[in-house]
């Protein structure tokens with residue numbers, strides 16, 4: 612089980628309000644998360660301080676704000692930028708690196724190479740799908756199976772999917788990934804579909820509904836289940852209960 616990034620505590624908060632950041636992460640540990648994800652060196656350090664010896668801290672590398680395919684950045688520049696970001700994160704001693712929320716496999720491959728050149732840690736790559744007829748493509752139109760095979764060829768230690776898909780769509784994505792690899796698979800679904808309520812974005816799935824679908828993710832081949840948008844500590848509490856019941860590790 613992995614935590615979900617709380618938007619209000621996962622961006623500038625590690626620097627501006629470390630106590631609030633750690634309190635948010637503590638809620639996920641209490642809920643049953645065994646893996647904490649942090650998007651910065653500061654976040655990794657704060658997670659390191661609170662994670663139990665059996666727990667795991669992943670330093671997360673998210674997408675660049677610039678798009679390769681639009682030539683907003685060159686491959687060499689992106690590689691350098693990733694190496695700098697990963698270098699800072701590695702100094703904070705994470706247990707592993709997770710490249711996450713990437714929508715272009717070419718960017719993912721460059722991040723993976725940068726991680727390989729920056730550290731000896733295990734490196735996972737989680738892509739954002741949710742496009743295409745079956746919602747199993749990236750916004751770039753890259754299909755989940757071909758992306759997975761490419762990441763395996765490039766030496767990823769784990770593959771995954773996060774964001775852009777709820778549990779229902781993620782089941783198919785995980786199944787397709789499983790057909791393409793025997794590597795560990797991580798899945799971080801959103802809490803249902805995104806809806807606009809009074810100008811506020813909400814995710815509609817209750818913790819119980821979210822968790823009740825977890826066995827289908829396990830059956831499809833998921834090894835690590837976490838959460839993305841709209842997933843609260845209560846969702847993780849329910850998820851932990853259901854996953855334990857269905858006998859998954």
Ligand SMILES: [Zn+2]
Pocket residue numbers: 773774775800801839840
């Ligand atoms: Zn999301």
